Amino acid sequence: MNQYRPLDKEQIRALDKDTRIEHVWSSNAIEGSTLNKYETASILNKGMTVHGELVKDVLTAIDLNKAYDYMIDLASRKQPLTQSIIRDLNRLSIAKAHPDWAGVYRVVEVWPNGLETEPY
Secondary structure, eight states, X not given: OGGGOSOOHHHHHHHHHHHHHHHHHHHHHHTTOOOOHHHHHHHHHHOOOOTTOOHHHHHHHHHXXXXXXXXXXXXXXXXXXXXXXXXXXXXXXXXXXXXTXXXXXXXXXXXXXXXXXXXX
C-alpha cells in the first residue's frame, strides 16, 4: 500500500466519489431500495432519475447523500458523536422519503432486506 502513497488530488477525488456511491447504495439496499449501484450513481452524480424506479428510493438516495456530507464534515472536524448528532444524521438520511420517522429512534424490529429472520 505504501508504494501507492501519497495519492494525488484526482485519485483522492475519485476514491471519495466511489466511497460515497458505495455507501449510499449499500445502505439503501439494506433497507430494501430497488436502485442498483449504477442508478444510484446517476442520481448522485448527474441528478438524473431512472425510468420506472420508485420515487421513495430516489428520494432516499438524495437524503442519504446529504447525511453523508454532514457525516464527512463531522469527521473532518473530529466532532464527538452525541445523541443529537445521531438524530440529526437520521433526520437528514430520511427527511424526504420518511418525514414521519426523521430524527426518531425506531421502536420496532428492523432487518436487512431479504433477511427477515435477522433483526438488528
